[in-house]
Amino acid sequence: MDTSNTPPATAAPPVEDQRVWKAGRLEPMPIRKLPDAPPSVHILGPTVFLVALGVGMGESYMWPRLVLLFGPEIRWLFLIGVTLQAVVMLEMARYAMATGESIFSGAARVFKPLMWFFFVVAIAVYIWPGHLSAGAAAFEEITGIPWVVTAVAGLILVGVVFSLAKVIYNVLENVLSLLIGALVLGTAVVAAMVGSWGDVATTISGMFAIGYLPAEAMSAAWFPVIVGACAFAGPSGMQQMWYTLHLRDSGAGMGVHMPKVRGLRHAGEQEAMPSRGFMFDTEDPAEMAKWKGWRRWVTFDALLLFWGITMLVTISFTVIAQAAVRQNPDVRSVIQGDDREVALTAMADAVSSAGSSVLGTVFLGFIALIGLNATLGLFDSFSRGQADMTYNFVPGAKKLRMSHLYAGFLWGVIIFGILILLFGPADGPSGILDTLAFLSTFAMGAYCVTLLLVNNRMLPKPIRPKWWTNVIIGFGAVFYLGMLFYSLFAFGVVVG
Amino acid sequence: MDGRHSLELALPGASIGAVAGAMAGGLTLFAGLPTGVAALSALALAVPLAVFGGLYGVLLGHGVFRPGTFGPAGLYWMAAFPLSRLLQESVAGVGMADGVLGFLAYQAMVALGFAIGFVWMHERLMPHWLLRRAGANPRAEALLGLYVQYAQALRARKGAKR
Numbered sequence: 001m002d003t004s005n006t007p008p009a010t011a012a013p014p015v016e017d018q019r020v021w022k023a024g025r026l027e028p029m030p031i032r033k034l035p036d037a038p039p040s041v042h043i044l045g046p047t048v049f050l051v052a053l054g055v056g057m058g059e060s061y062m063w064p065r066l067v068l069l070f071g072p073e074i075r076w077l078f079l080i081g082v083t084l085q086a087v088v089m090l091e092m093a094r095y096a097m098a099t100g101e102s103i104f105s106g107a108a109r110v111f112k113p114l115m116w117f118f119f120v121v122a123i124a125v126y127i128w129p130g131h132l133s134a135g136a137a138a139f140e141e142i143t144g145i146p147w148v149v150t151a152v153a154g155l156i157l158v159g160v161v162f163s164l165a166k167v168i169y170n171v172l173e174n175v176l177s178l179l180i181g182a183l184v185l186g187t188a189v190v191a192a193m194v195g196s197w198g199d200v201a202t203t204i205s206g207m208f209a210i211g212y213l214p215a216e217a218m219s220a221a222w223f224p225v226i227v228g229a230c231a232f233a234g235p236s237g238m239q240q241m242w243y244t245l246h247l248r249d250s251g252a253g254m255g256v257h258m259p260k261v262r263g264l265r266h267a268g269e270q271e272a273m274p275s276r277g278f279m280f281d282t283e284d285p286a287e288m289a290k291w292k293g294w295r296r297w298v299t300f301d302a303l304l305l306f307w308g309i310t311m312l313v314t315i316s317f318t319v320i321a322q323a324a325v326r327q328n329p330d331v332r333s334v335i336q337g338d339d340r341e342v343a344l345t346a347m348a349d350a351v352s353s354a355g356s357s358v359l360g361t362v363f364l365g366f367i368a369l370i371g372l373n374a375t376l377g378l379f380d381s382f383s384r385g386q387a388d389m390t391y392n393f394v395p396g397a398k399k400l401r402m403s404h405l406y407a408g409f410l411w412g413v414i415i416f417g418i419l420i421l422l423f424g425p426a427d428g429p430s431g432i433l434d435t436l437a438f439l440s441t442f443a444m445g446a447y448c449v450t451l452l453l454v455n456n457r458m459l460p461k462p463i464r465p466k467w468w469t470n471v472i473i474g475f476g477a478v479f480y481l482g483m484l485f486y487s488l489f490a491f492g493v494v495v496g
Numbered sequence: 497m498d499g500r501h502s503l504e505l506a507l508p509g510a511s512i513g514a515v516a517g518a519m520a521g522g523l524t525l526f527a528g529l530p531t532g533v534a535a536l537s538a539l540a541l542a543v544p545l546a547v548f549g550g551l552y553g554v555l556l557g558h559g560v561f562r563p564g565t566f567g568p569a570g571l572y573w574m575a576a577f578p579l580s581r582l583l584q585e586s587v588a589g590v591g592m593a594d595g596v597l598g599f600l601a602y603q604a605m606v607a608l609g610f611a612i613g614f615v616w617m618h619e620r621l622m623p624h625w626l627l628r629r630a631g632a633n634p635r636a637e638a639l640l641g642l643y644v645q646y647a648q649a650l651r652a653r654k655g656a657k658r
Contacts, residue, residue, distance in 0.1 A: 177620050184613030185516040188606050189541070192581055197602040304566055304612070312609035 021279035023458040024109030029099060034280035035256045037293030058232025059314040060370055064321035066229055068332055069222075070214050072206030077226065078314065079207040081233025084479065086307045087472045088240050091451050091465060093298040096244035097253025098291075098463055101277035103244040103447070104389050106454035112393070114450060118443065119389050122238055125439045126382045129155070129417035135371010138364040141345055152418050154372065158379050159414045163407060179373050183366060184309055190366075191316035199319040220491035227441065227483045234310050237440035241447055242381035245388060253294050254278045273402045275392055282462040291463060383409035438484070445481035448473050501635040505557040506550030508621040512614055513549025517542030517580075533588065540587040544580035548573075549614065553622070557635045563619065563643055570611040577607035 020028035066074050095106050108115040129151060136147035136154065161175075217226055235243070248255035257278045280287045325331050345364075387405035390397050397405065451473055455465050465473075518538045552572060555561050561568050578600045585599070623643050629636040 174620075177616070181613055181617040181620065182519075184616065185512070185610060186519050188610035188613060189516055189519060191609070192577070192603055192606040195602065195606070197598040200602055200605060308609075308612055312612065316606075316609065 017281075019281075021460060023099075023279075026105075026109050027276040029101075029277050029279040031281055032254065032257055032278040034254060034287050034290045034294070035251075036290055037297050058229060058234070058236065059310060060317045060367055062225075062229040062232050063314050064318045066226065067203070067206070067318050068321055068325055070217055072202040072318070073209035073212040074214075074217070074226075075203065075206040075318075076208060076210045076212060077230055078233050080479070081230045082307060082310050082314075084472065084476045085234035085240070085310075086302045087469065088448065088451065088476060089235075089243065089302045089306060090295075090298060091455060091469060091473055092240050092244050093247055093252070093302075094295075094463070094465060095451075095454055095459065096247040096255065097294050097298065098459055099277035099279060100248055100254035100256070100258045101244075102248060102385070102388050103241045103450065103454065104385065105277065105392060106458055107450050108389075108393060109458050110450070110453045115389060115393065117446065118238065118241065118450075119386065121439055121443050121446075122382060122385060125237055125443070126378060127413050127416050129421055135368045135374065138367035138371065141364045142361055142368065148421050151421050154375055155379075155414045155417050155421075158375055159411055162380060162383075162410055176373065176376060179369060179376075180309075183369055183373070184312065186366065187313055187316045191319050195316070195319035195323060199322045200315065203315050203318050203322075223491055224487045227487050230483060231441040231444055231480065234306070236444070238385070238443050238447070239378075239381065240444075242385050245381065245384045249384075252298070253291075254280060273391060275398070279460070282460040288462065379410060379413060382413060383407075441480055441484050445477050445479075445484065448477035448480065452477075498635070501633045502554050502557055503550075504629055504633055505553040505635060505639065507553065508625050509553035509556075509614075509618055510546040510550030512617045512621070513545035513547070514542045516610070516614075517545040537584065537588040540584040541580060544583050545577075548576035548580060549618075551576075552614075552618070556622075557639050563622070563639075566612070566615055569615045570608050573607045573611035573614060574604045577610050578603035 017031045019031040021031060022028045063075070063078055092103055095101070095103055099106070104115050104118060107118065136150040139145065139150050140147040216222060231237075247253070248258050249260050251258075254277060257274075259273055280291070282288060282291075383406050386409045387402055390405050390409075391400075391402050452470060456470065518541075552561065552569065555572075556563065561572075581603045582596075582600065623640070626636045626640040626643065630640045631637075
């Protein structure tokens with residue numbers, strides 16, 4: 001099928017299909033053609049965002065730290081966390097590709113307050129510039145430039161880039177792609193130079209020590225840290241929900257019928273955004289065959305790019321950390337302390353003194369790179385998500401263009417971030433990041449529940465998830481919420 | 497003439513390999529190691545990685561690999577990356593803790609990660625390079641045709657939204 005001649009969906013041309021799919025109480029979705037799927041072997045796709053966002057502090061710091069403290073056996077929890085996230089990714093993609101709507105709209109179709117809950121959580125969690133400061137602190141270690149300066153400059157840069165961009169998605173995709181590529185290549189080269197077969201063998205075998213939890217891990221001091229690390233295995237917080245916006249904007253599945261969000265300078269060129277998505281004819285075997293193609297495509301993305309890269313980066317960083325302790329056993333006691341900057345520096349120093357060069361600088365360089373990725377990705381995604389919800393569900397917001405709302409949220413979060421960095425409770429980067437953890441873990445449990453409701457109630461029967469997928473997502477809800485509340489009631493501490 | 501046409505296809509892969517190899521050495525220098533040692537170490541990794549990266553591009557042009565497929569590229573690097581590292585270690589290394597076999601096994605594993613990064617970058621750079629060369633180089637033109645074919649569905653849809 002050639003979709004290139006399809007007129008903008010909002011024009012409602014007379015020849016179009018008049019049938020609709022009713023989902024929830026909101027406006028029904030018109031039936032339209034599903035575009036052809038790209039060949040699944042070909043590497044392209046918005047997973048790059050998820051990888052960019054997901055490979056962060058969890059992989060580079062939290063898990064290596066836990067491995068040094070409790071031994072490689074603790075990594076079975078990581079395997080569960082990342083695998084769970086891969087399934088969540090596939091399920092998020094199911095709704096987004098079938099309708100062209102974000103998961104937020106799906107949540108609103110089920111129960112509007114559910115969507116408003118995520119709207120509020122996003123603001124509470126993501127306006128703090130904490131994620132940015134860790135990378136900036138690493139940059140300070142390398143260059144001596146004070147981290148506040150780097151962080152503020154980074155914030156302004158992000159705002160300017162996204163405001164000038166013609167089509168935001170393309171810019172972000174290109175920049176993030178190169179950064180991620182550099183990160184993956186660099187991590188592989190560094191791991192190749194510092195690690196050994198022994199490190200990898202213990203790291204990998206540790207992933208299958210299912211059920212292992214040493215006594216000290218079950219303490220008020222460490223259990224919350226483990227909960228936090230599980231939440232940070234792969235994309236954390238609301239990142240998976242934002243992924244549905246990227247799928248829509250990259251034209252995956254029915255997202256093809258939705259216009260793209262443009263940068264502020266090109267806002268005038270944007271077509272009006274329809275207030276609902278579309279559905280394809282799930283009774284038509286030809287359409288279902290195309291749907292299978294899209295599912296194959298996203299599965300390939302989920303397994304190789306997302307699962308593979310997340311695993312690679314974590315294993316590499318763990319190997320680097322193990323090498324660090326071998327060189328300098330004092331690192332272990334430093335890492336036990338609560339101060340992340342000190343721990344990162346100690347790891348970097350130990351890696352440097354390993355004689356096998358430099359790797360300390362490389363290590364910090366990667367932390368800075370990860371921080372930059374997170375900044376670009378998070379700010380964009382946050383603004384996109386809030387703009388999406390505001391546009392569709394705040395009365396009167398449709399008078400504005402989506403691009404204006406996007407710019408409003410983007411600059412709002414940037415200005416707030418700068419004010420916090422300059423005048424806020426500036427007790428160092430870690431202080432800000434820790435507040436994130438509770439709400440962010442809670443949101444992950446909540447989106448598992450949301451996914452179950454949305455995919456099983458708002459989609460036509462033929463494309464609903466299989467029972468075993470539902471079991472895994474249900475397990476996810478229990479896993480995140482259970483650990484969070486166990487930590488809260490047993491130890492009186494939320495997340496570390 | 498055909499040799500030159502094939503060689504042109506090697507440029508993106510060779511650049512990625514060279515940069516990846518030089519990354520280690522360049523940062524070594526930054527961290528304060530003697531310039532000579534850093535340069536030698538960087539060169540000893542950058543050169544073989546560039547050669548193998550370039551070869552990948554040439555083989556792609558001859559249809560041995562298909563654009564963007566990961567499996568064959570992963571196998572290719574599982575052989576090429578350990579060899580490159582072995583060369584680096586023998587020229588400017590500090591000795592192998594696990595013996596040669598353990599070393600090679602470990603490098604082969606890391607190579608899979610390297611391959612993901614390599615294919616990823618190659619897929620981003622190659623089409624731009626082919627667009628430049630397609631006019632004067634029939635091999636580049638043929639390969640570009642393949643890329644266009646793969647990307648057509650996506651491009652057409654993107655264009656429709658303008």
